[in-house]
Amino acid sequence: MRMSAQQEKELLEQVPTGLFIAGEWVDAEGGRTFDVHDPATNAVIRSIADASPADGIRALDAAVAAQDEWAATAPRVRSDILRRAWELLQERKEDAALLMTLEMGKPLAEARGEVAYGGEFLRWFSEEAVRISGRYGTNPEGTGRMVVSQRPVGPSFFITPWNFPLAMATRKIAPALAAGCTVVIKPPALTPLSTIFLVKLLEEAGLPKGVVNVVATSSSSKLSGPIIADPRLRKLSFTGSTEVGRKLIAQAAEGVLRVSMELGGNAPFVVFEDADLDKAVDGAMAAKFRNIGQACTAANRFIVHESVAEAFADKVTARVKAMKIGRGTEDGVAIGPLIDQDAVAKAVELVDDAVTRGATLRTGGSAIEGEGTFFEPTVIADVQAGSDILREEIFGPVLAIATFGDEDEAVRLANDTEYGLVSYVYTQDLARGHRMIDRLETGMMGLNVGVVSNAAAPFGGVKQSGVGREGGLEGIHEYLSTKYTLIPAD
Secondary structure, X not given: OOOOHHHHHHHHHOOOOOEEEOOEEEOOHHHOEEEEEOOOOOOEEEEEEOOOHHHHHHHHHHHHHHHHHHHHOOHHXXXXXXXXXXXXXXXXXXXXXXXXXXXXXXXXXXXXHHHHHHHHHHXXXXXXXXXXXXXXXXXXXXXXXXXXXXXXXXXXXXXXXXXXXXXXXXXXXXXXXXXXXXXXXXXXXXXXXXXXXXXXXXXXXXXXOOOEEEOOOOOHHHHHHHHHHOXXXXXXXXXXXXXXXXXXXXHHHHOOXXXXXXXXXXXXXXXXXXXXXHHHHHHHHHHHHHHHHOOOOOEEEEEEEOOOHHHHHHHHHHHHHOOOEOOOOOOOOOEOOOXXXXXXXXXXXXXXXXXXXXXXXXXXXOEOOOOOOOEOOEEEEOOOOOOHHHOOOOOOOEEEEXXXXXXXXXXXXXXXXXXXXXEEEEOOOHHHHHHHHHHOOOOEEEEOOOOOOOOOOOEOOEEOOEEOOEOHHHHHHHHEEEEEEEEEOO
C-alpha cells in the first residue's frame, strides 16, 4: 500500500532528531544538526543532531557505566528484550520499510525484505543469548579440574554503512546485547534514520539506559578517532570499504581491540556450460540488482562459459530492459536511485572504460537526467581483461559479462582479486559444484542460488574482504572472550 505525502511526513516526524545517550534523546554539543536527503528527489526529509567528538565520548561514558550491570543481567532477560524488539519491529514493519526507502532509495518491496531479514537477527540472537556455554573437565594429569567459560568482551563501537541501514545495525547490535556487551553505534550520515528508528524500538522493548547509545554525525573520522583510542573500549566492528577498514584496523591496533571487519567485495558469478540458464538468469537478477546493485554481496563479475555467453546475455538483457525505474515508493519500481551523485559518476566511469576497451553495451549505460541520482540498469558483454570494472566494486546496477573456456580458467578468473567475500556458481554437475566450494577463495558461496544472506549463517569474507563473522552460531562469539580456570583436584 502506497502512502501519501502527508503520511510520509507524519512518519518522518515520529523519528527522534537527537542523539541517544544514557537512555535520553539529547541535542548535540552546540545544537549542531545536519540534513538527511531523499536520493530520489534530493529533498531534505529530516534534520538531526550532528554529534561532536565530545558527544561520542559521552556516549562511551554511558556504555562503560552500564557495562557491568548489563553483563550481570540474566541471559533470559537479555533474550526477552531482544525478542520484544523483534515483535515491535513486526508491528511497525511497514513504517520501517517506508522510512528506509525514503532515506536510501531502494524499492519499497526490497525495503520490506530488509526489515524481515534485519529483524531475524533480533530473533536469532534472542535465542542464542540463553545458549552461551562453556565446558568442564579433568586435566590430562588428573591434578585438577578445568573450567572454560565465556565472558562479554565489553563496550563495543559500531560503524555501519548506508546501503542496508536497518539490517547492518541489527546484525551488530543483537549479538552484542545477547552476549552482554554495551554499545555505541555511529550510523551512516546518508541513512541514519533507520538506526534511530530501531533504537527507539529497543528503548520501548525495555532496554536499560546506557546499554545502546546512538551518535549520528556528519564527521565520521573526527568522532570515531577518540572513541577508538579510548582504553575503555574493547571491541570495534565496521562494515564498509576496505580502504577505510584498513585505517580502522591500524587505529584499533593501538588498544589491541577485538575487531570485526566486513569490507569490500568483488563477487564472481560463474555460469558453466551445463547450467540451467533460466535459473542462472533468475539468480543473476537477484545477485546483481538487489538493492540497486549497492551491496557488498552483489555479483560484480559475470564469468560465463563461452558456449552459453550469448544466450545468457540475451536473456538477462531482456529482463533488464523490462525493469521499471523510479522513486522506490512507486508501484512496480525495481530500480531506485543510487545513493548520491558520486555513485552515479563512478558507474558512468566504469561502463565507459569497459566499452572503450572493447565491451559491447547491450542496454542502459547512462545517468538519467532530472531530479534524483538515477542510473540506467545496464548490461555489458564481452568485457575484456584489464577493464576497471573487473577490478573495482561497481556498487550500481551494471551487469558485466566476461567469458571463459574451461573450469581452471573460470577458477583463475574468479580468484583474480584481492577480495574474497562471496561467490556464485551455476552448474548441474554436483562433483564440479563441490570442487568449486573447495577452490573459490571466498568466505561464502551460493551454489545455484543468487542470495546467500541469512541470520542463521555466518556472514563474512577472506583476504581483503574482512575478518570475523556476523550471524549464525559464530556471530555471538565475536562478542565473547574465553576464560580458563584451573581448580585443584584435592
